[in-house]
């Protein structure tokens with residue numbers, strides 16, 4: 001029996017600094033409503049609504065049948081690392097040595113974890129734009145870093161003004177975390193801006209950890225990879241995965257591309273936590289990255305997201321809401337809708353839209369202070385759900401009583 005008189009054992013105090021994810025709380029609420037029989041339009045997830053291409057699953061099955069069901073190399077199979085290097089050269093124009101500069105990871109989140117663990121010391125300051133995906137800050141805090149948020153307000157296209165980086169800089173700053181195209185805003189900066197940021201990082205001897213998991217999802221000019229500048233590779237840690245670009249979120253496979261001495265640390269961290277990524281999944285990932293027909297599947301998914309993006313922009317034009325302002329995303333598969341006109345906390349808005357209209361969303365405040373008054377709506381859902389959900393949000397906002 002649990003002895004209430006026993007002294008409490010110490011827990012890791014660092015976790016007291018992390019809030020329980022608002023996304024998880026919303027997901028629980030949505031599940032409970034669905035279980036009670038309510039029809040919910042789910043526009044809260046960051047998971048492609050497309051299945052993984054069957055040929056990728058076949059490649060994994062074939063590898064299992066060939067006996068690849070045991071431990072594999074911690075660094076990742078050479079053919080997958082070569083495939084990653086070819087992808088980075090093909091799509092981003094950056095050359096990496098597959099032997100020493102690439103590590104296969106358990107998805108993008110694990111690549112980010114290993115990247116941060118490899119370079120961060122306790123007490124180091126980490127600069128992270130606000131709004132941004134909560135994991136970027138949470139991970140830095142778990143590793144005993146100190147997070148400084150750099151405002152990236154809607155009025156500046158969700159990109160920090162350059163002076164804001166300068167203002168945030170301290171003598172303890174070691175790392176800048178970037179995520180472009182951004183979750184939740186879809187924004188990404190110009191090539192010239194990134195170049196200036198790289199110069200800033202060089203001048204102040206900072207690492208740039210760049211999470212580019214949405215790199216293949218863009219609607220205009222291709223976003224520039226953070227490492228694609230003369231000399232930038234030496235201080236840039238690229239985080240990427242197959243989750244979003246190949247609809248492989250459940251496969252848990254990604255990669256870190258970084259200077260060899262960073263990769264050496266990351267291998268130690270990976271070896272001592274997960275040992276290796278499942279070999280048959282690595283084979284499927286190598287196939288996905290290199291097979292020409294699969295690259296076409298990715299292009300087709302991008303076209304579908306683009307069509308849904310146009311659908312929302314058309315609806316916004318048609319409905320002409322004063323309450324719901326739509327900022328066209330440049331990439332990723334989210335709209336960060338501006339409902340600040342309602343002057344209501346984003347959490348309350350999302351709870352009420354869920355209860356009153358049956359639409360699942362994520363409050364913008366889950367991404368930082370600059371996200372307050374915004375809600376994140378995914379377009380990784382059917383055209384019908386995107387249209388029905390957006391119409392309901394506008395109807396709710398136009399008629400809401402406080």
Ligand SMILES: Cc1ncc(COP(=O)(O)O)c(C=O)c1O
Pocket residue numbers: 046106107108109110133179182183211213240241242243244249253254
């Ligand atoms: C910005 C960002 N990075 C990383 C991830 C995690 O990706 P993965 O499934 O590859 O771990 C997500 C997932 O939503 C994300 O939004």
